[in-house]
Amino acid sequence: MAKRPTRYDANLPKNLTYRRKYRSFYWRHPITRKELPLGQIARRDAVGQAIEANNYLEQNYLPSTLIERIKGREEVLTLGSWLERYEVILDRRDLKPNTIKIRGNQLKMIRSVMGEYLLSEIDTRQIAEYLESFNAQGKGSMSTALRSVLSDIFREAIVEGRIKTNPVEPTKAPRLKVKRERLNYDEFKQIYLAAREQPQWVGLAMEIDLITGQRREDVVLMRFTDIFDGRLHIEQGKTGMRLAIPLDLRLEAANLCLGEVIERCRSSHASDYIINTTRRSKNGDTSLHPDTLTKAFVKARNATKLDLGDNPPTFHEIRSLASRLYSIEKGEEFAQRLLGHKSAVMTKKYLDPRGKEYVLV
The missing domain is CATH 1.10.150.130 (Tyrosine recombinase, N-terminal domain)
Incomplete structure (x- = not known):
């Protein structure tokens, strides 16, 4: 037998009901339909509170007549x-x-x-x-x-004219202290050496990321078909920025040349993806998931004896390392263009060593 719906007592103000089982009064909000318990209080007190609440809503929110609705009184919205x-x-x-x-x-x-x-x-x-x-x-x-x-x-x-002021504006965003440690080049080299114990694509991915300075999501989608006119063409997934990086780009600090790194990737497999695994998905795709890069990097990082604090750098920090190395060799403007930042302010964040490096005087 279906449960009998709760009926509101006709002798009580609208939206107010009394439940004998709990010996308590309840007031139901006519807009949200949420019931608010008033507790085991005297009937007179419950009636008074309900009338007060009903009057408040009717005077401030609810158009009580059809003519008020026709006149365009603002609709109540949650x-x-x-x-x-x-x-x-x-x-x-x-x-x-x-x-x-x-x-x-x-x-x-x-x-x-x-x-x-x-x-x-x-x-x-x-x-x-x-x-x-x-x-x-x-x-x-x-x-x-x-x-x-x-x-x-x-x-x-x-x-859209629903409200007049923004209640969020007076609040202040908390000052965030970035906890993740930066990665310097000496640490990169030690992690790179440890990565040799893993499949070849791990070290190659680290090289590609360092020479191009791209996000891991873009690294895993790089294809050999993106190479033409002597450049590697990239459309960044996050920003839509389109880059054409010359194959003869060199990062002297790491003794890397983009074209040479790509050739090592080409000789390591027969896939169209520059960085890939030999394992195939159900649809035959050999591309890597970005998290796979991070996990492989963490495994190599943990295999070293480096003391990198409570929040050690992840694969993404190679992007920051690249920006700092290129900034020294080719200037901040070049680093900004390579990273695909529209604003120099964002590039400055990547160039911040967070106390990791000494300031040369």
Whole structure:
């Protein structure tokens, strides 16, 4: 037999009900449909609180008559409802698949905590408390990322006339201290030597990354067919930046030439991917997953006797090492162009040794 739905007592104010089983009063929010327990209080007190809550909503949020709706009184929105509209806005931005995935997870987190809040009633204090919950857990990067997303969410709401101010703007992003250690060239050489105990592609991947300065996601997608007119052509997956790197590019500090490294890769296998494994996937693809590069690098790094602290460098730090070496040999502008940065500010971050190297006087 189907469960009988809860009926609201006609003798009580609307949205208020009394449950005999628990001997408690409950008030249901007419917008979010969430019930709030009032506890085992006197009937008179429960009625008074319900009337007060109903009047507050009717005066501030709910158009009580049809004529008010026709006149265009602002529709009440919860943050969760607005996020549905915001997701449509995101779809129009032509974001990268990985960015869409990350943004979806972030919106899910925000919706789970603040989805039932009225959009127009969310204030800076609520935003600050939400972000602080991550800071208290030592998740400063998460807090910073969510602050950026929340700011964009409310900015779009302002554009469409849903609200007038952005409650995120007065908050401050936490100052993040990057914990991962930088990699210097001496450490790179020791890890490279340890990588010889692994398949040949591990050391070749380290060489390719050092000579080109590209992200691991771009390294694994490099193909021999991308080489023409004496250059290796790359379209960066993260930014869409298109680079044409000459094969005669040399990094003197490492005694590497791009063309020579590529030829060693060509002689090591018969695949179209410059860096690949002999193992094939179900569709016959021999390309590597970016995480495979990281895991192989970590294995080689751990095989050395290097003391690299509590947060040792990963494969990605080869990109920073390349930028610092090229900056010394060819200047910061060349390093910026090679890394594919539109802003010199971003390149400066990669050039920062984080106290790893001495300042030459």
